[in-house]
Amino acid sequence: MKDKVKILAIESSCDETAAAVVENGRNVLSNVILSQIEIHKEFGGVVPEVASRKHIENINDVVEKALKDANVKLEEIDAVAVTYGPGLVGALLVGINFAKGLAYGWKKPLIAVNHIEGHINSNYIENKNLQPPFVCLVASGGHTHLVYVEDYGKYEVLGVTRDDAAGEAFDKVARALGLGYPGGPLIDKAAKAGNKKAIKFPRAIIDDESLDFSFSGLKSAVLNYLHNSQQKNEKVIIEDVAASFQEAVVEVLVMKTIKAAKQKNLKYVALAGGVASNSRLREKLQEECHKYNYEFVKPSSILCTDNAAMIGCAAYYKYMKNLFADGSLNAIPNLELAN
Ligand code: KG4
Ligand code: ZN
Numbered sequence: 001m002k003d004k005v006k007i008l009a010i011e012s013s014c015d016e017t018a019a020a021v022v023e024n025g026r027n028v029l030s031n032v033i034l035s036q037i038e039i040h041k042e043f044g045g046v047v048p049e050v051a052s053r054k055h056i057e058n059i060n061d062v063v064e065k066a067l068k069d070a071n072v073k074l075e076e077i078d079a080v081a082v083t084y085g086p087g088l089v090g091a092l093l094v095g096i097n098f099a100k101g102l103a104y105g106w107k108k109p110l111i112a113v114n115h116i117e118g119h120i121n122s123n124y125i126e127n128k129n130l131q132p133p134f135v136c137l138v139a140s141g142g143h144t145h146l147v148y149v150e151d152y153g154k155y156e157v158l159g160v161t162r163d164d165a166a167g168e169a170f171d172k173v174a175r176a177l178g179l180g181y182p183g184g185p186l187i188d189k190a191a192k193a194g195n196k197k198a199i200k201f202p203r204a205i206i207d208d209e210s211l212d213f214s215f216s217g218l219k220s221a222v223l224n225y226l227h228n229s230q231q232k233n234e235k236v237i238i239e240d241v242a243a244s245f246q247e248a249v250v251e252v253l254v255m256k257t258i259k260a261a262k263q264k265n266l267k268y269v270a271l272a273g274g275v276a277s278n279s280r281l282r283e284k285l286q287e288e289c290h291k292y293n294y295e296f297v298k299p300s301s302i303l304c305t306d307n308a309a310m311i312g313c314a315a316y317y318k319y320m321k322n323l324f325a326d327g328s329l330n331a332i333p334n335l336e337l338a339n
Contacts, residue, residue, distance in 0.1 A: 005319055006070075008077045008102070009312030010063065012055045012095030013087025013115045014141070015046045016305065019063040021070035021077070022312030026124050030069035031302070031309040032062050037182065044181050045171070052090035059098050066308070074106055081111040081315030083118060084325075085335030086142065092331035100327060111315040112325040115306075116143055116337045117155070119272040121317075122299040122310035130297050133266055137257045137285075140273035141167035141182070144253075146211050146260045147337065149270075152317040155337050158260050159211025166249055167275045169215040173222050173245050177238050187242045188278050194239030196247040196280075199225060206252050211260050218248050250281045258288050269294045276304040 004023055011018040015036040021029040036054045040046045067074060082099035085092060103110040120136045132152060138145040144161035164172070167184055174183025179190060201221050204214040222245050229236045253275075261269050269289050275281065276298060289296035303310060318324075 002078065005078045005316060006072060006076060007079050007081050007111070007312045007315050007319065008063070008066065008074075009081040009113070009308040009315055010059070010095045010099050011083045011115070011118070011306060011308040011311045012059065012091050013083045013085070014091060014306055015040055015051050016307070017055045017058045017062045018306060018308035019066035020308035020312050021066055021072050022309055022316065025313050025316030026128060028125055028309045028312070029072065030066045031307055032066045032069065033302075033305070033307050034058050034062050041181050044175060046088070048088045048090055051088055052094055055091055055094035059094060063098070074102070077106070077108060079109040079111050079315065079319050079324075081113055081311050083115045083311055084112040084329055085114065085332035087115055087331075087333060089331050089333045092333065096329055096331055100329065104327065109319070109324045110326070110329060111318050111323070112329050113311045113314045113318070114335055114337055116145060117153075117314045118310040120147060120149060120155070120270070121314040122272055122303040122307070123270045123297050124313050125303060125309060126299060127297040130268060130270070133264070134268035134270050134297075135257065135261045135264055135266055136270040136272055137253060137276075138273045139166040139253060139275035141165060141171065143273065144213050144215075145337065146256060148260070148264055153321065153323075157337055158263075159213065159256060161213040161215060163214050163216035164219060166213070166215060166253060167273070169219050169249060170275065172219050176223055176226055177241060179238070179242075184275060184278060187246055188280070190239050190242035191246045191280065194237065194241070194243030196243040198237065198240035199244040201225075201244055201248040203248055203252050206255055211256050213252060213256065215249065218245070246278070246280055250278070250284050253281060254284045254288050257285065258292060261292070261294055267295055269296050271296075271298040272304065274305055277301045
């Protein structure tokens with residue numbers, strides 16, 4: 001086995017066209033992310049067909065830039081990795097087909113990576129000492145998962161959202177507040193100027209024994225609050241609504257994550273996914289981990305968002321186990337996280 005394994009990774013599951021070169025799983029040689037947010041903003045959310053078309057326009061340049069930034073030629077690459085789900089089918093197919101073409105043309109092994117696994121693995125990149133087992137909260141626009149990472153590539157899903165994903169709730173509430181898209185960063189910013197105790201929004205299934213989540217009731221409570229205030233002609237302080245809503249989401253996410261860590265009796269607690277950028281979530285989870293003596297690890301913001309470095313990291317551990325895909329690899333839009 002070579003002592004330096006370089007993987008070219010491609011990610012196109014939603015609205016970021018991304019490519020990266022990663023050496024030995026944790027050393028990121030390049031990380032190129034082309035976000036389509038400005039295009040989708042106009043529509044208040046990601047338009048699947050537009051996303052696919054933009055991926056196909058940009059993927060050549062993004063991959064070329066990733067190789068150039070890493071100062072690596074295609075012939076020096078040991079494997080090509082790609083996200084094959086979960087995500088938007090048309091968007092996934094662009095990355096998969098491009099990766100297949102490269103792997104076939106250059107006779108390189110192909111590695112298929114689950115997007116959620118990629119988010120979890122993003123923690124390894126900057127936290128060089130992190131080793132499984134650990135508990136990871138993955139919160140993004142499409143998913144909210146509490147995962148026990150037993151070993152590299154070995155996962156047990158402890159809890160999931162029963163309805164909306166955490167990021168989806170942020171996006172929907174932001175839209176109702178007229179803040180724009182994507183909602184998470186805008187609510188995070190507005191909340192800084194607001195009072196998180198101003199409005200008591202519900203904390204769904206927080207006392208429940210399960211490690212599942214639910215955010216649709218909270219979203220409805222915010223919409224009802226806004227509707228009632230309008231009916232009564234009462235002034236709505238957007239910053240207070242944002243702070244109170246954010247606190248309700250964060251409290252449930254943090255409490256369930258700590259509950260999972262206690263059940264598994266582990267050293268590390270990790271965070272991943274787009275919502276992992278949330279400043280209040282990072283602060284509160286840090287506080288609670290400190291209280292219970294867990295070491296809290298998190299990726300920096302650029303690795304919380306969709307990127308290909310995390311895919312290259314997860315792919316390395318599959319490469320080491322000879323877990324390769326073949327030319328029949330297809331997109332699986334609702335792919336589950338499995339061992
Ligand atoms: O992981 P990601 O980039 O894409 C998916 O796989 O879904 O996550 C995007 C989600 C969006 O819902 C966005 O509003 C949310 O992450 N997000 C945030 C923050 N930054 C992004 N949510 C709360 N606070 C933030 N600072
Ligand atoms: Zn994601």
